Amino acid sequence: MKKVIVAVMALGMLMAGVVQSAEALHNPGGTGGVESLRGASEIETTRAADPMKRYPRDQGVIDSDYVYQPPLIPHTIRNYEVSQNANKCLACHSWKNAKDMGATKISVTHYQSPRQGQVLSDVSPSRYFCLQCHVPQADAKPLVGNDFQRVDALR
Known part of the structure; x- marks a missing residue:
C-alpha cells in the first residue's frame, strides 16, 4: 500500500x-501575472529609469496636512550623510548653527530624552536620524490616487 x-x-x-x-x-x-505600481515588465527586460524628482528651490515652510506631522524638508537632501558618525542636517539646523545658516532650528523636543524627559546638551540619540520622520517634498505625482483631506483646523 x-x-x-x-x-x-x-x-x-x-x-x-x-x-x-x-x-x-x-x-x-515571466512575472507570473504580478504587476507593480510601475506597471508590468518582464524580469529580463530593462526599462529606462524614471526621471529624477524635482525639488522646488526656496519653497519655504510647507504647511502641515495633519496634527503633529513632522515638518517636511523644503530642499533636496541628495548626498546628505545621516549616519551614526555624521548628520549633515545638524550643520544647518542645530541651535548653534541655525541663525548663521538662516535655517529653522530643530525643536527643543529633540534635546529631551524620550523616557525621563531630561534636557540633554546634544540631540537625543532617538531623534538623531532625522530622515525617519522628516522627508523632502518633491514635485512628483503620487504613485496611487487618494482622497485625503486636511483637518479643518489646518486649512
Missing part, C-alpha cells in the same frame, strides 16, 4: 512539473 501511495504522489509531482514547464514555454521567465 505504501508503494502505491508513493507512486501516486511521484506521478502527481511529475505531472505538476510538466504543467509548469508547459507554462514556461508560453511565458519564459
Whole structure:
C-alpha cells in the first residue's frame, strides 16, 4: 500500500512539473501575472529609469496636512550623510548653527530624552536620524490616487 501511495504522489509531482514547464514555454521567465505600481515588465527586460524628482528651490515652510506631522524638508537632501558618525542636517539646523545658516532650528523636543524627559546638551540619540520622520517634498505625482483631506483646523 505504501508503494502505491508513493507512486501516486511521484506521478502527481511529475505531472505538476510538466504543467509548469508547459507554462514556461508560453511565458519564459515571466512575472507570473504580478504587476507593480510601475506597471508590468518582464524580469529580463530593462526599462529606462524614471526621471529624477524635482525639488522646488526656496519653497519655504510647507504647511502641515495633519496634527503633529513632522515638518517636511523644503530642499533636496541628495548626498546628505545621516549616519551614526555624521548628520549633515545638524550643520544647518542645530541651535548653534541655525541663525548663521538662516535655517529653522530643530525643536527643543529633540534635546529631551524620550523616557525621563531630561534636557540633554546634544540631540537625543532617538531623534538623531532625522530622515525617519522628516522627508523632502518633491514635485512628483503620487504613485496611487487618494482622497485625503486636511483637518479643518489646518486649512
